[in-house]
Amino acid sequence: MPAITLPDGSVRRFDGPVTGTTVAEAIGPGLARAALAMEIDGRLVDLSREISDDASVRFVTRKDEAALEMIRHDAAHVLAEAVQSLWPGTQVTIGPSIENGFYYDFYRNEPFTPEDFPAIEARMREIVAANAAFAREVWPRDAAIRFFEDRGERFKAELIRDLPEDEQISIYRQGEWLDLCRGPHLRGTADVGNAFKLMKVAGAYWRGDHRNPMLTRIYGTAWRDQKELDAHLHQLEEAERRDHRRIGREMDLFHIQEEAVGSIFWHAKGWRLYTVLQDYMRRAQTRGGYQEVRTPQLVDRALWEASGHWDKYREHMFVATVEDEDKTLALKPMNCPCHVQIFRHGLRSYRELPLRMAEFGACHRYEPSGALHGIMRVRSFTQDDAHIFCAEEQIAAETARFVRMLADVYADLGFESFRVKFADRPEQRAGTDETWDRAEGALIEACRLAGVSYEHNPGEGAFYGPKLEFVLRDAIGRDWQCGTLQVDYVLPERLDASFIGEDSARHRPVMLHRAILGSFERFLGILIEQHAGRFPLWLAPVQAVVASIVTDAAPYAQQVADTLQAAGLVVETDIRNEKINAKIREHSLARVPVILVVGRKEAEEGTVAIRRLGGAAQEVVALDDAARTLADEALPPDLRRTR
RNA sequence: GCCGACAUAGCUCAGGGGUAGAGCAACUGAUUCGUAAUCAGUAGGUCCUCGGUUCAAUUCCGAGUGUCGGCACCA
Numbered sequence: 160m161p162a163i164t165l166p167d168g169s170v171r172r173f174d175g176p177v178t179g180t181t182v183a184e185a186i187g188p189g190l191a192r193a194a195l196a197m198e199i200d201g202r203l204v205d206l207s208r209e210i211s212d213d214a215s216v217r218f219v220t221r222k223d224e225a226a227l228e229m230i231r232h233d234a235a236h237v238l239a240e241a242v243q244s245l246w247p248g249t250q251v252t253i254g255p256s257i258e259n260g261f262y263y264d265f266y267r268n269e270p271f272t273p274e275d276f277p278a279i280e281a282r283m284r285e286i287v288a289a290n291a292a293f294a295r296e297v298w299p300r301d302a303a304i305r306f307f308e309d310r311g312e313r314f315k316a317e318l319i320r321d322l323p324e325d326e327q328i329s330i331y332r333q334g335e336w337l338d339l340c341r342g343p344h345l346r347g348t349a350d351v352g353n354a355f356k357l358m359k360v361a362g363a364y365w366r367g368d369h370r371n372p373m374l375t376r377i378y379g380t381a382w383r384d385q386k387e388l389d390a391h392l393h394q395l396e397e398a399e400r401r402d403h404r405r406i407g408r409e410m411d412l413f414h415i416q417e418e419a420v421g422s423i424f425w426h427a428k429g430w431r432l433y434t435v436l437q438d439y440m441r442r443a444q445t446r447g448g449y450q451e452v453r454t455p456q457l458v459d460r461a462l463w464e465a466s467g468h469w470d471k472y473r474e475h476m477f478v479a480t481v482e483d484e485d486k487t488l489a490l491k492p493m494n495c496p497c498h499v500q501i502f503r504h505g506l507r508s509y510r511e512l513p514l515r516m517a518e519f520g521a522c523h524r525y526e527p528s529g530a531l532h533g534i535m536r537v538r539s540f541t542q543d544d545a546h547i548f549c550a551e552e553q554i555a556a557e558t559a560r561f562v563r564m565l566a567d568v569y570a571d572l573g574f575e576s577f578r579v580k581f582a583d584r585p586e587q588r589a590g591t592d593e594t595w596d597r598a599e600g601a602l603i604e605a606c607r608l609a610g611v612s613y614e615h616n617p618g619e620g621a622f623y624g625p626k627l628e629f630v631l632r633d634a635i636g637r638d639w640q641c642g643t644l645q646v647d648y649v650l651p652e653r654l655d656a657s658f659i660g661e662d663s664a665r666h667r668p669v670m671l672h673r674a675i676l677g678s679f680e681r682f683l684g685i686l687i688e689q690h691a692g693r694f695p696l697w698l699a700p701v702q703a704v705v706a707s708i709v710t711d712a713a714p715y716a717q718q719v720a721d722t723l724q725a726a727g728l729v730v731e732t733d734i735r736n737e738k739i740n741a742k743i744r745e746h747s748l749a750r751v752p753v754i755l756v757v758g759r760k761e762a763e764e765g766t767v768a769i770r771r772l773g774g775a776a777q778e779v780v781a782l783d784d785a786a787r788t789l790a791d792e793a794l795p796p797d798l799r800r801t802r
Numbered sequence: 803g804c805c806g807a808c809a810u811a812g813c814u815c816a817g818g819g820g821u822a823g824a825g826c827a828a829c830u831g832a833u834u835c836g837u838a839a840u841c842a843g844u845a846g847g848u849c850c851u852c853g854g855u856u857c858a859a860u861u862c863c864g865a866g867u868g869u870c871g872g873c874a875c876c877a
Binding site: 270285363495708742 | 836839868872
């Protein structure tokens with residue numbers, strides 16, 4: 160006699176075990192039509208599942224987030240059936256729902272290509288139209304293993320073998336086809352709907368391990384309805400439109416070529432962007448109580464051996480040898496060992512702590528070729544790196560201080576909010592468990608004191624210590640991990656850094672590794688995509704163009720440009736013999752924030768007509784006023800505050 | 803690094819066993835024009851590199867390099 164409690168608090172009693180379908184029908188025909196699955200005591204299950212005991216039940220309809228995930232998961236099953244029916248002998252492996260869609264990994268000698276998509280999608284639509292019910296069955300483990308082995312499905316058999324002993328082996332049938340699956344599923348294949356699209360094929364290692372066979376993965380996107388699908392496709396176009404590689408070329412910011420793979424040729428305009436950002440960061444650091452240093456690019460391997468990097472990252476380091484000397488040097492992949500060298504140069508007193516040592520450190524790492532991506536993932540980059548040498552009891556205060564600084568910088572750069580993740584000890588690590596206990600404990604305590612709330616990111620810490628990761632969200636909703644703060648007890652030990660305490664004895668400092676932007680290269684890529692190249696005035700590579708209407712106005716245009724330049728603005732002059740329409744169009748497409756139009760009238764009156772990027776309005780003001788206003792507007796945010 | 807796709811003018815792309823085309827950009831000339839494309843003309847190519855097949859390869863085949871999308875990696 161199950162008593163079923165509904166979300167509104169009402170209770171329904173039934174004579175015996177009932178399925179969710181029955182319960183929904185009992186409540187009303189509308190719900191019976193809309194219910195796709197249900198939550199029994201908070202656990203999502205099939206609607207066809209029987210309820211035999213008292214329970215609280217919530218029905219899941221298409222509007223639910225959970226339903227969208229199920230649509231995607233079921234779409235993966237439909238994809239798998241379609242593929243196996245078109246290419247018998249293809250082995251199935253796994254096919255989960257993911258953000259925005261789903262994928263399914265297949266094993267097949269001949270990989271799929273996007274040309275196969277139309278046929279697969281057509282078959283998928285047939286399967287959806289047939290509306291086979293998803294039927295759950297529980298099989299004995301041995302029978303399930305034998306079944307899949309007999310079909311030559313060795314990956315599925317392996318999956319079942321590796322399931323925990325006490326776990327039920329559930330099989331879902333959809334018509335003729337079946338798959339091992341934990342579930343739950345929608346009622347039938349028709350519930351998947353037709354708002355799906357296959358997107359791309361890719362290789363993926365079995366179980367994500369590069370020692371395993373390569374599978375061929377088909378990605379799809381799936382949504383509740385066509386409108387949502389269209390919105391998603393539009394969003395992808397938007398991301399492509401913002402792609403920093405495209406904008407970098409269009410705006411003449413940088414390029415990369417074969418002779419220096421993974422390194423950037425910064426063109427004049429891109430370099431202005433870079434230096435404006437670097438100057439800003441330098442001011443922020445100075446205000447934050449950091450001292451800036453500069454350390455060598457080439458450092459003897461002995462130091463990397465001592466720090467532990469040679470052991471762990473040797474194959475990711477660029478190594479240099481010289482003919483006349485029996486020495487092996489490495490281009491520094493990071494700055495910390497060098498900073499420790501400065502710290503330990505001479506005796507340090509506790510009075511000097513916390514010692515905040517910053518460097519715009521140019522580092523080289525031999526990244527795997529497949530990892531390279533525009534200016535975001537490169538082999539030569541510059542970090543806004545700093546190490547805070549402090550006593551253990553200063554960790555909390557320094558963490559809080561750093562988070563404040565980071566929040567200010569992000570806000571100035573147009574990112575109002577960020578998330579924090581706490582990454583704790585990885586499997587491969589240096590240092591004892593006791594050390595890790597202390598490091599993690601100190602960081603947790605620091606977060607508490609700083610009022611930082613965080614998500615847990617287990618096992619993702621650096622090999623020498625736990626870290627906080629700071630994640631930005633950009634204008635189109637993508638997350639970027641930029642900032643980091645890492646607590647390190649290991650390196651000071653390995654490189655023998657010490658300070659003299661109040662008690663006249665030697666003590667080990669703790670090192671906090673920290674960065675706000677991460678690397679300039681990557682962050683500039685993010686900034687470019689964040690603004691789609693339409694930078695705020697202070698960052699814009701070209702801040703204004705003076706465009707003349709007639710040749711007679713050319714001398715005045717030059718005078719306007721000179722005035723603005725004297726006021727500190729980056730200005731170009733366009734006195735070509737072109738129509739003003741063409742000039743406006745060109746400079747607008749080039750994303751110049753301000754166009755100053757001057758014709759005979761302006762020349763006579765000593766004015767300029769200001770046109771802002773993105774607007775059609777024009778504002779006619781006296782030249783001197785324009786120079787003053789624009790120069791003011793072009794001040795970096797921190798200088799504007801202290802003006 | 804692994805899987806797949808791709809590589810043709812500055813850019814975006816078409817083409818195809820007999821050494822190649824468009825649009826935009828560039829250059830020249832005419833036009834002097836008031837807020838998102840004035841008109842006309844000219845020039846521009848190692849068809850990524852190296853091998854192979856062929857009478858002939860930019861095209862077909864192989865290798866390499868690079869790029870792109872994933873996977874793996876990211877101190």
